[in-house]
Amino acid sequence: MFGLNAKDTRLLWIVIGLTMLAPFLLNPFPEGSELAQFNAGYPDLMQRFVIFGIFAIGFNILFGLTGYLSFGHAAFLGVGSYAAIWMMKLLTMNVIPAIIMSIVFAGLFSLIVGWISLRRSGIYFSILTLAFAQMSYALAYSVLTPITGGETGLQAKISDPRILDSNAGEFGRANLFGLHMNSSYELTIGRWEFTVNTGYYLAACVMLISFYMAIRIFRSPFGMMLRAIKSNQQRMNYTGLSTRPYTLAAFVISGMYAGLAGGLMVAMDTQVGPERMFWTASGEVVLMTILGGAGTLIGPVLGAGMIKYMENIISKINDSILHQWFSFLPDGLEDVIVAVVHPFIGKGWSLTLGLTFMAVVIFLPGGLVEGGQRLGRLFGRKSAESDKKTPPAE
Amino acid sequence: MDAIILQILNGLDKGSAYALIALGLTLIFGTLGVVNFAHGALFMLGAFCAVTLSRIISLSYIVLDDTKKDFLGNPTKIEVPYIYDWLGADTGAAIIDWSVPLSILFAIPVMILIGVIMERGLIKHFYKRPHADQILVTFGLAIVLQEVIKYYFGANPIPTPAPEAFSGSFDFGVLVGFDPNSIIYPYWRLVYFAFSMVLIAGVFAFLQFTTFGMVVRAGMADRETVGLLGINIDKRFTVMFGIAAAVAGLAGVMYTPINPPNYHMGMDFLVLSFVVVVVGGMGSLPGAVAAGFLLGVLESLASMGWVIDLIPGINQVIIYLVAIVILLTRPRGLLGRKGVMEE
Amino acid sequence: MGILEVKGVNKRFGGLQALGDVNLSIKENTVHAIIGPNGAGKSTLLNCLVGKLIPDSGSVMFDGKSVLGRKPHEINQMGISRVFQTPEIFADLTVLENVMIPCFAKRDGAFRLHAFESVGQEGGILEQAEAILSDVNMLEKRNMHAGSLSRGDKRRLEMAMCLVQEPKLLLLDEPTAGMARADTNNTIDLLKEIKATRNITMAIIEHDMHVVFSLAERITVLAQGTPLVEETPENIKGHPKVREAYLGEAQV
Numbered sequence A: 001m002f003g004l005n006a007k008d009t010r011l012l013w014i015v016i017g018l019t020m021l022a023p024f025l026l027n028p029f030p031e032g033s034e035l036a037q038f039n040a041g042y043p044d045l046m047q048r049f050v051i052f053g054i055f056a057i058g059f060n061i062l063f064g065l066t067g068y069l070s071f072g073h074a075a076f077l078g079v080g081s082y083a084a085i086w087m088m089k090l091l092t093m094n095v096i097p098a099i100i101m102s103i104v105f106a107g108l109f110s111l112i113v114g115w116i117s118l119r120r121s122g123i124y125f126s127i128l129t130l131a132f133a134q135m136s137y138a139l140a141y142s143v144l145t146p147i148t149g150g151e152t153g154l155q156a157k158i159s160d161p162r163i164l165d166s167n168a169g170e171f172g173r174a175n176l177f178g179l180h181m182n183s184s185y186e187l188t189i190g191r192w193e194f195t196v197n198t199g200y201y202l203a204a205c206v207m208l209i210s211f212y213m214a215i216r217i218f219r220s221p222f223g224m225m226l227r228a229i230k231s232n233q234q235r236m237n238y239t240g241l242s243t244r245p246y247t248l249a250a251f252v253i254s255g256m257y258a259g260l261a262g263g264l265m266v267a268m269d270t271q272v273g274p275e276r277m278f279w280t281a282s283g284e285v286v287l288m289t290i291l292g293g294a295g296t297l298i299g300p301v302l303g304a305g306m307i308k309y310m311e312n313i314i315s316k317i318n319d320s321i322l323h324q325w326f327s328f329l330p331d332g333l334e335d336v337i338v339a340v341v342h343p344f345i346g347k348g349w350s351l352t353l354g355l356t357f358m359a360v361v362i363f364l365p366g367g368l369v370e371g372g373q374r375l376g377r378l379f380g381r382k383s384a385e386s387d388k389k390t391p392p393a394e
Numbered sequence B: 001m002d003a004i005i006l007q008i009l010n011g012l013d014k015g016s017a018y019a020l021i022a023l024g025l026t027l028i029f030g031t032l033g034v035v036n037f038a039h040g041a042l043f044m045l046g047a048f049c050a051v052t053l054s055r056i057i058s059l060s061y062i063v064l065d066d067t068k069k070d071f072l073g074n075p076t077k078i079e080v081p082y083i084y085d086w087l088g089a090d091t092g093a094a095i096i097d098w099s100v101p102l103s104i105l106f107a108i109p110v111m112i113l114i115g116v117i118m119e120r121g122l123i124k125h126f127y128k129r130p131h132a133d134q135i136l137v138t139f140g141l142a143i144v145l146q147e148v149i150k151y152y153f154g155a156n157p158i159p160t161p162a163p164e165a166f167s168g169s170f171d172f173g174v175l176v177g178f179d180p181n182s183i184i185y186p187y188w189r190l191v192y193f194a195f196s197m198v199l200i201a202g203v204f205a206f207l208q209f210t211t212f213g214m215v216v217r218a219g220m221a222d223r224e225t226v227g228l229l230g231i232n233i234d235k236r237f238t239v240m241f242g243i244a245a246a247v248a249g250l251a252g253v254m255y256t257p258i259n260p261p262n263y264h265m266g267m268d269f270l271v272l273s274f275v276v277v278v279v280g281g282m283g284s285l286p287g288a289v290a291a292g293f294l295l296g297v298l299e300s301l302a303s304m305g306w307v308i309d310l311i312p313g314i315n316q317v318i319i320y321l322v323a324i325v326i327l328l329t330r331p332r333g334l335l336g337r338k339g340v341m342e343e
Numbered sequence C: 001m002g003i004l005e006v007k008g009v010n011k012r013f014g015g016l017q018a019l020g021d022v023n024l025s026i027k028e029n030t031v032h033a034i035i036g037p038n039g040a041g042k043s044t045l046l047n048c049l050v051g052k053l054i055p056d057s058g059s060v061m062f063d064g065k066s067v068l069g070r071k072p073h074e075i076n077q078m079g080i081s082r083v084f085q086t087p088e089i090f091a092d093l094t095v096l097e098n099v100m101i102p103c104f105a106k107r108d109g110a111f112r113l114h115a116f117e118s119v120g121q122e123g124g125i126l127e128q129a130e131a132i133l134s135d136v137n138m139l140e141k142r143n144m145h146a147g148s149l150s151r152g153d154k155r156r157l158e159m160a161m162c163l164v165q166e167p168k169l170l171l172l173d174e175p176t177a178g179m180a181r182a183d184t185n186n187t188i189d190l191l192k193e194i195k196a197t198r199n200i201t202m203a204i205i206e207h208d209m210h211v212v213f214s215l216a217e218r219i220t221v222l223a224q225g226t227p228l229v230e231e232t233p234e235n236i237k238g239h240p241k242v243r244e245a246y247l248g249e250a251q252v
């Protein structure tokens, strides 16, 4: 279906199911229970899951397929965000122009950066992309303040012209033809509470389209060429293929994905700051992709989800919550356990993240996807495991 | 003119730090073939060696001074370092004053130990893994190290002054015939520059004139052949890793009076050091040093008022701009060898 | 006038004159062998033909057009394919994908953004690829990773990748090196059949004289970067200059 083979179609359906039901699946614990800490089904976090999912899916098209490791993709995300906020300031609070322009501008910018950086390969390419991104960040902070708002960034304001909005002057909210992004429907079933949020569903649909397009690219002759480039550039050249346009196309496509993610961020929360382009943000998407499993279809989405989940959930846990959890233990033991766990939670969540990175690379070189495959094999689900892996074209 | 000289001098100490970190980075890359994202963390650990030592030697107990009263009429509390009791107040005070330079002695064994443990315990298993894996695991390690430091030392920068004798500035301008007060340069920065020159010279001499260094250099050029000669190259590379860690650590120790250390200083320097390594040419030691000083000085020159007036924002981007130009015109950096990291 | 005309080509590596005033003319639809001792400059000569190296001086004309200054992929698109001395294949891809890529290169040219087609549904290409794989007896290995093939199989795969492009000129750099005797004979048969059924010119570098004499119609002997003689196989056997060049190397 959709021009995909049976396995890919099934994978797509699974992802569709999971994203559509996410507000329910991610809130498995009843409100007020001790485990409610682990619920992730609130709009802000779910939006971040899918938006960073898009970012990582796009990054994976470049890195996973061609092996070119860009360290500057946050710049495209940032450019997308700035383009989107300007659309909201000048045209309308409707998110459609904002999202379209974020893709267009990020695509143009990545065309320039890619055209120059792809003259080199290996670490030299990585450093070139890093240099461009850091320059963009520094300039957004300083000289480009008229366009970027400098350190404070940009927000949609009442005083913005917004020529297409009829009710200009009144403060509009980000919307899709009148449907407000931040409007939510609260659903209470017994002790469970679920939030169905418009913004999330918009972002999720965009993510599904992005994911579908990524599958198509992976399975296309173009995708095969990109994998061939990773494998042996010399052979590509002597087979009559020009590698540069292929890598440039992959670079621009992944730049457009990054821009789309940036545009969606603005659609969900109408503000931008330059820190979005800082190199740590570029590093984060690299880590997401490798953590999930570079070159696999679902890996980057898993990696993005995992990092964002840890960042949000672990950082919220504090000592008193720990005491609650371990209250069934004798007092002395309880204190000891809380003291041991303490460095890893709250502000220490990055420590947990660092340890997770190390553990995954050491024990699961293929990322979370490989972990899933190993589990699958352990339970003898031979057929299901190959779902997630890139199967050879048939 | 005097302003330019001042900026060059200012650029030298930052350049020294870049050069020292980049030297270790490229040494590790050249010998072990490993991209070490935790190298900035080693710089940071060195700085915290200095902090730790200064805290240890100024460990104090509290005595009540009955001669002075505070506003509530209670005797004031005075902290007396234990070291005063052991070595006498004068010697004790001098040692506390000189804690940063003294930390060198403390940091060398500690950093070598950390380096060797890191290599044997972790890096060793990543020699044959893809660079992406190396980056991820060392990045993870860097995060862990800096979080541990943050846990014990807090998130704020910790002022760690230079010895009293070096805390002032001297009038460099007068020395070279300019008007007095035109080029004022803190002594410690000069010390830092001299120290880094000695350290760099030491590393080069070690590689040049010892058999150990010869084998390592041969190994950098052609690992397989050296391995075939029956020389245990791995052991030497472990030692090399320890040395690179110590160099980064010492760079950190001596940098503390210039910039109070905080837990993320390693990451701040890491990215620029990578740019430095690549600009110098991956795997080239002289290249790393030259590029370190070059970029440090250029960064400093670009932040002069009239330069910024001429090209707004140039001080922010000069390093990256230079890196782009050099990489596009000299594909392998200033002094790089062919075929390194281009797979 | 041959399909390939090499005139006065020189190439130095520092102090080493790898090629000195090489003249070579290869006629259409012939098999032309280039032999010579190790280090004679045979591979260097091929490198100059496919754009991997640029000669210091001289001219290389293919099909009436100069190849000098063109990029490797442009030269391939003109109709020159090359099998390398050490196999150059896509080790991370499957055998089938390895041969599909040259099919796409032939159909679509140097670049095409076919991002929304599906590899599985490329009917014509799939059949072409499978046909060539069965020609080289590798059809049953179609889903194996190319990197896990034996050395001989890698060579056959690379040959299939070149043949499927139906080049006008096929350059083979020691195509049977590292193959077992039986595989060598299969390769000879394959090349003979290709020669019989398709219009293809071949230049073959080979140390194995059995292969050379089974296939070649013309033989050029290269020594120290300079062609010594160019002759038919019959005349080359007892040629004194050839004996001299090969002294102790092989019995000609």
Ligand SMILES: Nc1ncnc2c1ncn2[C@@H]1O[C@H](COP(=O)(O)OP(=O)(O)OP(=O)(O)O)[C@@H](O)[C@H]1O
Pocket (backbone or CB within 6 Å): C013, C016, C018, C036, C037, C038, C039, C040, C041, C042, C043, C044, C045, C085
């Ligand atoms: N890129 C290069 N740089 C420097 N010297 C080279 C280079 N390529 C080849 N040579 C030298 O040029 C000479 C000719 O090499 P070439 O590979 O062409 O020989 P060959 O005839 O193919 O030998 P063989 O039968 O061993 O393959 C050799 O001495 C080789 O060392």
Ligand SMILES: [Mg+2]
Pocket (backbone or CB within 6 Å): C042, C043, C044, C085, C173
């Ligand atoms: Mg050869």
